[in-house]
Amino acid sequence: MFNKDIITAFEQKETPFFYYDLDLLQATLKSAQGAANAFDFHIHYAMKANFNERVLTVIQQTGIGADCVSGNEVLKAIEIGFAPKDIVFAGVGKADKEILNALDHNISAFNVESVQELSVIADLAKASGKIAKVALRINPNVDAQTHKYITTGLDENKFGIKTWELSACLDVIKENKSIELIGIHFHVGSQIVDMNVFKSLCVKVNEFNSWFDERGYRLKILNVGGGLGVNYNEPDKESIVDFRKYFEIFDHFLERKAGQEVHFELGRALVSQCSSLISKVLYVKNGIKKNFLILDAGMTELMRPALYQAYHKIESLKAIEKKDRSNTSDFTHYDVVGPICESTDCFGKEVELPLSKRGDLIAIRTVGAYGEVMASKYNLRDEIRYVYSDEL
Numbered sequence: 001m002f003n004k005d006i007i008t009a010f011e012q013k014e015t016p017f018f019y020y021d022l023d024l025l026q027a028t029l030k031s032a033q034g035a036a037n038a039f040d041f042h043i044h045y046a047m048k049a050n051f052n053e054r055v056l057t058v059i060q061q062t063g064i065g066a067d068c069v070s071g072n073e074v075l076k077a078i079e080i081g082f083a084p085k086d087i088v089f090a091g092v093g094k095a096d097k098e099i100l101n102a103l104d105h106n107i108s109a110f111n112v113e114s115v116q117e118l119s120v121i122a123d124l125a126k127a128s129g130k131i132a133k134v135a136l137r138i139n140p141n142v143d144a145q146t147h148k149y150i151t152t153g154l155d156e157n158k159f160g161i162k163t164w165e166l167s168a169c170l171d172v173i174k175e176n177k178s179i180e181l182i183g184i185h186f187h188v189g190s191q192i193v194d195m196n197v198f199k200s201l202c203v204k205v206n207e208f209n210s211w212f213d214e215r216g217y218r219l220k221i222l223n224v225g226g227g228l229g230v231n232y233n234e235p236d237k238e239s240i241v242d243f244r245k246y247f248e249i250f251d252h253f254l255e256r257k258a259g260q261e262v263h264f265e266l267g268r269a270l271v272s273q274c275s276s277l278i279s280k281v282l283y284v285k286n287g288i289k290k291n292f293l294i295l296d297a298g299m300t301e302l303m304r305p306a307l308y309q310a311y312h313k314i315e316s317l318k319a320i321e322k323k324d325r326s327n328t329s330d331f332t333h334y335d336v337v338g339p340i341c342e343s344t345d346c347f348g349k350e351v352e353l354p355l356s357k358r359g360d361l362i363a364i365r366t367v368g369a370y371g372e373v374m375a376s377k378y379n380l381r382d383e384i385r386y387v388y389s390d391e392l
């Protein structure tokens with residue numbers, strides 16, 4: 001991802017910053033769109049993964065839709081240029097003003113997460129003289145085999161409608177002309193790398209699809225959510241996910257009835273690899289048991305390691321030019337940490353890196369998804385800085 005010219009350009013910039021490789025973003029989107037088109041599948045980009053304006057603009061231009069989880073995300077999507085017919089609004093706790101705002105913009109669907117929410121949407125739509133299109137988010141109790149903090153489709157999770165509540169949903173739908181049932185929606189978790197999880201999901205979707213069909217509801221949309229994982233260990237080996245392999249599973253295992261569309265809400269798989277967090281070594285601290293590299297980036301820029309014990313590859317940009325590792329004494333192990341007053345502010349433990357010094361550039365890879373969007377102002381840190389590949 002980094003050549004000598006890029007590294008020289010980085011040296012002139014104030015760190016830390018998020019570097020965006022817009023060519024890689026374009027290539028990833030093209031690959032995802034191409035694979036989806038082959039099966040006549042539709043993608044909505046899960047905006048929560050990254051709502052950087054330049055990233056959103058590139059995505060909007062490809063014709064992919066937007067999956068939003070707050071009223072502000074809906075407004076942002078519209079501001080960027082996504083057509084309301086391509087916007088869906090999900091989220092376990094939609095406030096009245098967010099619902100009204102989305103109704104006002106005639107978005108394509110609300111992904112509804114409870115019987116009570118369904119009634120509230122029906123009432124608000126009626127009061128606004130609108131018909132709200134709804135998809136029911138069902139909790140299918142499928143284990144995503146991922147970190148427990150990013151698992152969403154189990155009975156113990158707060159997300160989705162429990163299967164025994166579906167009849168009550170149909171009662172609300174029958175009673176209210178202000179809502180129209182257009183589909184069912186699922187999302188079982190994130191960073192899923194075991195493709196069997198998606199097979200199990202398909203089996204469940206088929207069961208629910210038939211359940212509705214038997215009751216006289218031919219659903220227009222089967223929305224299977226997102227969750228496709230990426231390669232954090234070797235970002236350069238697999239900079240673009242194998243979208244075809246992923247979509248093939250749904251093509252093979254999902255039983256579409258006549259006229260049904262299949263929708264996906266991918267976030268991470270579209271944007272992860274196009275960004276790295278570039279930081280400088282502030283201090284090198286040699287302890288008795290540990291050596292520390294103290295960076296100028298911290299958990300305030302990238303929260304994932306502190307929050308989920310997530311792994312991100314850490315590279316010294318000095319090492320990119322120094323490929324000869326025959327002299328192992330040039331390398332050592334460091335705990336790579338940030339400057340924030342928290343012990344969890346650590347990007348990686350015992351990371352093997354070339355002997356480093358103050359001022360060396362360090363890249364933390366695969367941060368395009370759930371990176372800058374989860375940044376915080378803790379310790380009154382600077383605003384996030386960005387560098388885009390077309391500016392270098």
Ligand code: LLP
Binds near residue numbers: 267
């Ligand atoms: N659809 C729904 C309903 C979701 O809740 C999510 C993510 C997605 C789609 C997109 O999932 P993706 O394709 O990106 O896996 N902050 C965590 C991830 C939280 C995911 C939340 N939901 C992390 O950094 O790993």
